[in-house]
Amino acid sequence: MDCQKARKNFSLYYDEQLTPSDKMEIEKHLSSCNSCAQEYLLWKENISKILEIPDYSVPNHLWLKIKDRIQRNRQRSKTFLFLISWRWAWVSIFIILILSSGLFINYKRNQQLVKNAKLADFLINDLKISTDEIMVVQNFSTVYDFLLEENDYLIDYLGEETEESLLEFLGKGGETDEAS
Amino acid sequence: MEEIDKNIILNCQKKDIGAFSQMYEFYKKKIYNLCLRMTGNYQDAEELTQDVFLIVWQKIGQFRFHSSISSWIYQIATNLCIDKARRAQKISFLPLTEAKAGKKESMDEILYKKEMELKLQNALNKLKPQHRIYIILRDKQGFTYSEIAQILRVNLGTVKSRINRARMQLVKELKEYKKGGK
Numbered sequence: 001m002d003c004q005k006a007r008k009n010f011s012l013y014y015d016e017q018l019t020p021s022d023k024m025e026i027e028k029h030l031s032s033c034n035s036c037a038q039e040y041l042l043w044k045e046n047i048s049k050i051l052e053i054p055d056y057s058v059p060n061h062l063w064l065k066i067k068d069r070i071q072r073n074r075q076r077s078k079t080f081l082f083l084i085s086w087r088w089a090w091v092s093i094f095i096i097l098i099l100s101s102g103l104f105i106n107y108k109r110n111q112q113l114v115k116n117a118k119l120a121d122f123l124i125n126d127l128k129i130s131t132d133e134i135m136v137v138q139n140f141s142t143v144y145d146f147l148l149e150e151n152d153y154l155i156d157y158l159g160e161e162t163e164e165s166l167l168e169f170l171g172k173g174g175e176t177d178e179a180s
Numbered sequence: 181m182e183e184i185d186k187n188i189i190l191n192c193q194k195k196d197i198g199a200f201s202q203m204y205e206f207y208k209k210k211i212y213n214l215c216l217r218m219t220g221n222y223q224d225a226e227e228l229t230q231d232v233f234l235i236v237w238q239k240i241g242q243f244r245f246h247s248s249i250s251s252w253i254y255q256i257a258t259n260l261c262i263d264k265a266r267r268a269q270k271i272s273f274l275p276l277t278e279a280k281a282g283k284k285e286s287m288d289e290i291l292y293k294k295e296m297e298l299k300l301q302n303a304l305n306k307l308k309p310q311h312r313i314y315i316i317l318r319d320k321q322g323f324t325y326s327e328i329a330q331i332l333r334v335n336l337g338t339v340k341s342r343i344n345r346a347r348m349q350l351v352k353e354l355k356e357y358k359k360g361g362k
Contacts, residue, residue: 015318017325024248046351050319053300054293062226063204066233067197077240088295 001027006036020148181250181327189249192240200240204233207250211257212319217316218261219268220305228264232257247330254331258313265309303353311346318343 006029012018013026028036083090184206191199211232216225235256243252285293304312317323317331329339 003260008344011347012340013227015325015343017340043347046354047319047347049296049300049354050304050315050350053217053297053320055209056216058229059226062208062212062229063201065226066204069230069234070197070237078273097350100354149239 001029003029003036004032006030006033008038008098010040014039016046181248181323183248186245189240189243189245192237193243200237203236204273207266208233209330211253214254214257214316214321215261217301217304217320218265218309218312219352220222220301222266228260230300231260235260246309251327251330254317255333258331259319265312293310295354299354299357303357304348306353307346307349311342312344314339314346315350 006026009018009022009026013023016023018026047161188199188202192203201279208229209272212225212229215228215232216222219225219228233255239256243249265340304315307315313332314328317328323331324344325336325339325343328338328343332339334342
């Protein structure tokens, strides 16, 4: 065994991890090579010093900190589990709300369309107002609310007789007996 | 390595905090000092020790007794320590002065010990974390090669070569320190 190989095996020799034949070889080399023998002693001295590094006591407050973190994690887990267990409920509620809002908006719009259609029908068929005249106000929902507030401009435009009939019509909720 | 009683482990798995405090008492010193020597920093060592035991608490239910509980706990500890040590920008270590009750030491002895500790820790700090861990587990905490292989999940051959390399580097660092080159 040469010096390079011997020095490479210091660690395994120190820990008795060499095969018997390798162990014999290195011991033979160390007994005949002063330099390697010295090197091994120095090496061994340095490594064994690691054992002399003191172990420190654990700070007393550490256990309290660990217990505190365990407690906080428990609280967080409970909240999380609660939300998770209710997650499908939350999703369902959300979907229902969206659908309900959509249905409600649609219903309101339909109602308005119906009112507007009835109003237009009344204006055209009962009051004999031409479609051109009706086009004065483009948006029928505005007309309806507009008239409910008894806006003078439109009432004047339509005339007093028309105004009475119209107010009567509006008072009945915009219903007509027939549509022609 | 000495193992804790199996019943304590089983009670910990049932989330018995009393049993867990016993487990903590059993392993705290070794784990804390492992963290300290890996990070070279008291604050980091405290935080890491907390993290280790918190993970042990959270995951003890998953422990199936396929390995020793010590190996399992050390696996958690070494993973965290190596991660932390890798991320650390700079390590500076100051030895604590711990007076042992009843033991009278001269000032010279205390100073010598402090200097030696500083020298050794500085040399350790210069090693890569994945090499430093081998020195600490083998030369400081006395684990066998096969125990180290189990903890670090490597084969025996890897343990042998890494311990060899780590020690060679450590000795080199200590020689440099002696020369006053670093």
